[in-house]
Amino acid sequence: MTDLSMPQTRTQSAMGKIALRWLLYVLLGLFALYYLMPLFVMLTTSLKSLEEIRTGSLMSLPREVSLDAWKTAWSGACTGIQCEGLRPYFWNSVLIAVPAVAISTLLGALNGYVVAQWRFKGANIIFSLMLFGCFIPFQVVLLPMARLLGIMGIAGTIPGLIFVHVIYGLGFTTLFFRNYYVTIPAELTKAARVDGAGFLRIFWSIFLPLSLPIIVVTVIWQFTQIWNDFLFGVSFSQAGTQPVTVALNNIVNSTTGVKEYNVDMAAAIIAGLPTLLVYVVAGKYFIRGLTAGSVKG
C-alpha cells in the first residue's frame, strides 16, 4: 500500500485481485452446488422407478427416465382413504391463493394510501397496530380464529381460508404500500383534490397506476406465503378443502408398506412449482420493487 509508485507491486496486487476474484467465483459455485443438491436429488429420484431407487445410489442419474411417479403424484396417490393424487388439492390451493392474494393486495394498497396520504388523526397509531399484526406468531391466533370462523359459519370452507389469509396478510401488504406511497409528494393529492377528484378517484386514477413495482412485490410475497402455508391449511380445513401443502403431507405420511420415494419427490416438486414459477417470471421486478420504495426518485 505504501509503494504505489512501484510498478512491480502494482502488477502483483493486480494479480492478487484476479486470484481473489477467481477464488470468490469458485466459492460461490460450490455454495450454489451445495444449495442445489437437494433439488438434484429430488428431480432424479422422481424420475426413477422404485426398483432403481432401492438398488441404486442416491446421487446417481436415473438409468431409465420414467414419468410414472409424476402421474401417480398428480392423480393417483393416496391421501388417507382417497386416491386422487394432488390434483384436487392443487386446485383448492389455487382457489384459496388467487382471491386471497388479490383481496389482501387491494386492501393493503387502500390502507397504505390512506395511512400515507390522508394523515387523519390517529393514522400513525392505526398503522403501528397493523404492523404489530406482522409479528404475532400465528399459533397464538389459531383458537380465537377457529371460534370466529365457526361463528361466521365458514369454518372448514375455502372462503374461510381465504378470509384467514386476507386478515393475516394485511399487516405486510399495508406496510409495503404505505412505505411506497409515503415517498409520493403530498402535493399530488392536493392537486387532484383541487382538480375535483375524490378519495377513490385519486386512488384509482393517480396512485394505482404508479404502483406496479410494489404490486409485483406484494403479489409475490403474498402468493408465496399463502401457497406455502401449512398451519392455517391444516387447522381450518376439512376433507375436500385441504390445500396442496396439507395433501402433500398426507401423501408422504399415510403410505403403508414400501415408501414410494419417487412419488413423494414428484409431489413435493409439484407443490412447490407455482411459487418457483412466480419468482422466475417476476423476480426481476421483485428486487426492483423492494428497493423502489426506499429511494426517492
Next chain:
Amino acid sequence: MAPILDINNLYKNYGATEILKDINISIEPGDFLVLVGPSGCGKSTLLNCIAGLEPITGGTLAIGGKDMTHVSPKDRDIAMVFQSYALYPTMSVAKNITFGMKVRGVDAATQEAKLKEVSSLLQIEQLLNRRPSQLSGGQRQRVAMGRALVRDPKLFLFDEPLSNLDAKLRVEMRTEIKKLHQTLDASIVYVTHDQIEAMTLATKIVVLKGGIVQQIGSPAEIYNNPANLFVADFMGSPAMNLIPARTERNGTGTHISIARDSGSPITLTDSRDLNLPQDVILGLRPEDIAEAGFRAGAGVQEAECLVDMVEPAGADTYVVSELGGKQVTARLHAETSAQAGEMLNLAFDMSKVSYFAKETGERLN
C-alpha cells in the same frame, strides 16, 4: 364590485400552536396578491386555507362574494400551481391538463378545444403526448400552469412556483407569469419567499412574519413606507440601511445626529414637521444616498464619510461606510472615484427617510 377574495379574522391552529393569527385580506378582481415572508411564516398554510386544503380554525373566507369557509376545494372555483408542479406522473401532458375537466364531466369536444387553446397560449403543443418525466423543469412549470388555466377559475393560487427553477429560467418565467396576468386579467394569490419576485409581480403585497400580517400595500408603499423594521429589512436588495440616531427638535425641523467610531458624529436636518422621540432608528435605502453633486432636491444634505469598502456591481457601485455602528451602503454611479480608506462627500436624501421606534420597531413618520 365585490372583492374576489375576502378573508376576515382568519385563525389557524395546529393543536395548541397558532400558525396564523387574525388575518384580514381583501382583493379586487384582477389583483395580483403576493404573500411574502421568511420560511415558516405561515404563507403556504394561508394559501392552503384559501384553497380549502387545510380547514381553518376561526374566521371566514369568501371567494367571488360567496362564503367558502367550509366548502371543499373542488367547489371553490380555484386552480392551484404547486412548487413541485405535482403533475400526475403516469399521465401524458394532455391528460394532465384535461384530468380536472374529465373528473367534472366536461364533454370531450370542450375538453379538446380548451386543451388546444391553453397549449397554444403556453406554447406546449409539441409536448402534449409526453410524460412529465420527459420534460425539463421549465416545461413542467408550463404544464402545471396549463392545468390551472384550463379551469378558467375565479382565483388562481400559486405556491412558490418558481423556486425549483434555476436563476435564469426563474426570471424568464416571472416575466411570463406577469404577461399572463396582464393578458388574462386574472385574479391571483401568489406565495413566495423571494422579495424581488414579490416586488416585480404584485399589485398588492402582504408581508407575513410568525403568522401575523406585518403590512399590506402596493409594492411602492411597502418599499417606500415600510410599516416596521422587519418589513424595512426584508424588502429590498441590498437591504435598507437602519441606523441608530438621536433626534432633537429644532423649530419645525429636526436635527439628527449619528455617532460613528471613526470620528465626530454627522448631523443632518430633516425639515419635515415630525414629532420624534430622542432615540430612533433611521431607515434610508441605499439609492437615497448618493455621491455629492449627483443628487439634487429639497431634502438632500451632504456629509463627509469614511469609505470602508467599494463594491462595483456593473451598473452601480456600492460604497460601504460605518455610521452609528452599522455598515451603511450607498448606491453610487458606476464611474465613481471613491476609494476605500478615503473620505467622500455623500448626499443623503432626507425627504426619503423612514423613522422607527427603537423599542417596538414600529414606523414613526
